[in-house]
Amino acid sequence: MTNKFRCFLLCCLAGLLVTPVGFVVAQTGVEKSGIDASDAEVSGLSAAELMEAMSLTSKAFRNAATRVAPSLVTIESYGGVSAVQGRIGGIRKQGEGNTTGIVISSDGFILTSTFNFIQRPPVISVILSSGERHFAKLVGRDDTRKICLLKIDGLTDLPIPEMVDESKIKVGQWAISLGVGYGDTSPAMSTGIISAKNRIGGRAIQTDANISPANYGGPLVDIEGRVLGICVPMNPQSQAVGAGVEWYDSGIGFAIPLANAAKLLDRLKAGEYIRPAFIGIQSGPNPLGDGILVNKVNPDSPASRVGLETGDILLSINDNPVNDMLRLKQLINRFEAGETIRMTVKRKSSGDDENLELPLDHPPMNSKEPLALPKIR
């Protein structure tokens, strides 16, 4: 084999390894190359060579998992509310097993998914990769991203994983989801690609690797074991903490990228509770034209506080036209409680277009959703 050809072969193998569309890269490479080799040699790698490429990808998957493993933790919950009847957090029944988290600071901050605490356990413990068990406290949570921050004390040298900046993530690159939810200390892996970016109000990336209660709170890593995001259940239509679990293992999965989320993490470390935005209107399509018709304004809601009234027509939010309910939901989902939006409204009373500054609040607590810790005796 000539040196040049060997190099080419390596390149093709690298293509297969580095990207799942490597076949295509390798093929176009063939067309453009001026390599002087017979068609038979160039047109395809031999079956054995392709097999080798495949076993190399398998090996790379395993190495990626091994690389992030020291930062993976098993989370145990004790007690809490069980959904004997009805639903909690939008789901009927949660698994009984342990869940996954990932160390993000050497002094014991651990990130996981709020899904893992649907039952609001009064006690949470964490088993580090070393096998040590520590009791953890819940520090902060972000319900718009379904992530929360735990803290364990008395440690200084926990291994933290490398994170990939969201801007460097490419649609089509390998993605491997990892989680210990099936009960083994070794994480289960599922492989796929990054399907899309900028999902769920720009908060999530999407993957076709299996995402499920087995890995919610666990990392989605690249082929080199660097963290692309934290696996979470997501459904653009609903903010309930369990929403999205109905799509588990479906090829539609989400993860929250974190490499440039320092600001967000600081807020969580400070104990903040970030909640989804809510305006407090019931609305329907406007039969007379653009915008959506306000059918009812909830009392004591952000909408009622700025004087929105039944019969007003909502035309746009921050200059983005609103023509259907889904669009309204999507626009609102980009914000969080506490932020202020600018609404353009055609008032029923005057018939004029008016701009309103509306400070968003969080949705009123659902009385069905148990908030307090369960009372004993």
Added chain:
Amino acid sequence: MNNKFGWRLALLVGFVVLIGGNRIVSAQLKSQPSFIDQAIANSQPKMAKVFGASAGKVEGFATGIIVSKDGLILSSQGVFLDGRQVKVVLSDGAEYVATILKRDRETQLSLLKIQAETPDFFELSEKSVGQKGDWVIALSNAFKVADKDEPVSAMLGVISLRTTMEARLTKRDVAYRGELVLIDAITSNPGASGGAVVTPYGQLVGIVGKIINSSETNTRLNYAVPNSVLYEFVAGTASVTGETQPLTEKQDVDFGVVLFKLGGRNNPAYIDRVVRGSPAAKAKLKSDDMIVSIAGEKIGNLKDYAEALKSLRPEEEVLMIVKRGVEMVRVRITPRLKK
């Protein structure tokens, strides 16, 4: 390919090789130059579609694999076996009536026999095939999409984990406690059970298992019952699974606490009452303490508590952790012989 790009890729491969350690060029790979398409093509003649009784919403069909040259077919357990006759359709469309040789409750496997010569079959072995991260191909007649001589459907995925876990379909089924090969191709669909999971070399990893829910995650599992379990089942060498008598008489222990039992066995282990003069009283445990750990074992609920007690011996001190208010309290406690 221009040289610049080429070298960059060569560097990349160098990197991958660096993190990947040594390149693997197994002898097997050289001697068996097959690929996914060939693995599928080679496997198809070894596949069977199985039809039988249905019951309400429960499907009356499954997949099977041929495991001998004289018509032995391995499939899963299911309602389809309970009718008057079980029909097997081979890859060439030929139909046979099968007899049921045996079925096993624990592994949920069944062994069928047809009166036909079947030169193409999967070789069973005691060796486990495939490790985490390896590519696998799942072949099955999920949703009955393949008709007559149509080949069954193929899906690509990787092995997620080889593990043992407790999983069950319904309360009626015996929980399977053997090894499972979890895969990330979605096989938990009607009719897929009994399908083949093979490597890109065409080696059998296992057969697609029945649809079961993991109690850990409350999700459906995509998994294969491993080759070695199939081998034992067909060869009839499966170890007897039954309650073995303990060698010495079991000594029941307790701490002298009465737990709060309202709400069932999944409730956390809250102490309702501490018996005067008991080990618990000596360890200064209090009403409303929640027991979260005994001798390093997690106590998530009353079930865990009962399990943990079984492993303790009287007069042997252990560490217990309880939650009292917002504090975690560690106590040393010595269980006593239960009266």
